[in-house]
Amino acid sequence: MEIIGGKEVAMHSRPYMALIQKKDGLLCGGTLIKAKWVLTSARCYDKKLTVVLGAHSLSKPEKVKQTFTVKQLFPHSCFDNETGVNDLMLLELNITAQVNKFVSMLKLPKQFKDIETKTQCTVAGWGTTNAKNKVASDVLMEVNITVIDRRTCNEKYYHLNPVITDGMLCAGDKRGKKNSCKEDAGGPLICNNEFKAVTSFPPKSDCGKNPGIYTLLTPKHIQWIQEITGGDA
Incomplete structure (x- = not known):
């Protein structure tokens, strides 16, 4: 990503x-x-x-x-x-x-409450910094993103394909200008200074437009x- x-x-x-x-x-x-x-x-x-x-x-x-x-x-x-x-x-x-x-x-989570909608989280990686540019970043980059309600994510962005389950997290930027994408997969998602999820897979279209999906650590x-x-x- x-x-x-x-x-x-x-x-x-x-x-x-x-x-x-x-x-x-x-x-x-x-x-x-x-x-x-x-x-x-x-x-x-x-x-x-x-x-x-x-x-x-x-x-x-x-x-x-x-x-x-x-x-x-x-x-x-x-x-x-x-x-x-x-x-x-x-x-x-x-x-x-x-x-x-x-x-x-990095310590794994010991508390497992669901991450509330609108929570600010951070993700990092060496993937490309432009959705149209496929060249990896030479340095480690990070971005702040916001947790999006699963129902909203399913209906507005993914249309139940894939289904965003309780074991997943949907997060991005409502303006479509901040996100992770393909070559950042596997990196940690940090919410409230805790390791909460793993970057999973990118949107099926423009990474800057749709939110990313993360695997919650249950x-x-x-x-x-x-x-x-x-x-x-």
Whole structure:
């Protein structure tokens, strides 16, 4: 997904952000949740993934970057590519990340109240910054977006295809000028300073026009994460 209408993130201010690179050059985002585990979108699946932690720029070498291959991929067993339900995947890194001020974990939610309509949230990524421009951003970008009522999102933007379920979140900008899009998939959605959802899939049309869809982190999702990674997440 791309960041539309956003701004450059202060360098290394999001040390939990993971840059995921596919073998075809396409990008995804992710979140370091344990020193050897990254949470992302199941849509980012690829047989050969590279994970970079501590990154700000794509092109600059940056001594603080840590690069990994993926030992194992764990797409959610109930992920449905058509409906977008359970759009989550865990990546086990080949070695343990060195945690420091440039690379650190983001805590998973412990409270699971639904996110209220009109709540301001933030999403970040390295995707293109213009819906018509397919070139990835060289630096990490972020944008503030607003949660939209599911019924409104279903009727006005998606017309029940896909259906925005209780396990999803719809968020964007009523003026159609702020959003995430394709190459930001897998990155975290932060609401009220807490990790609440994972960027799922983009609108079927202009990313700047329609809101994005996010996978809410529910108690069942946290249980799945714990089962895969071992112990508390």
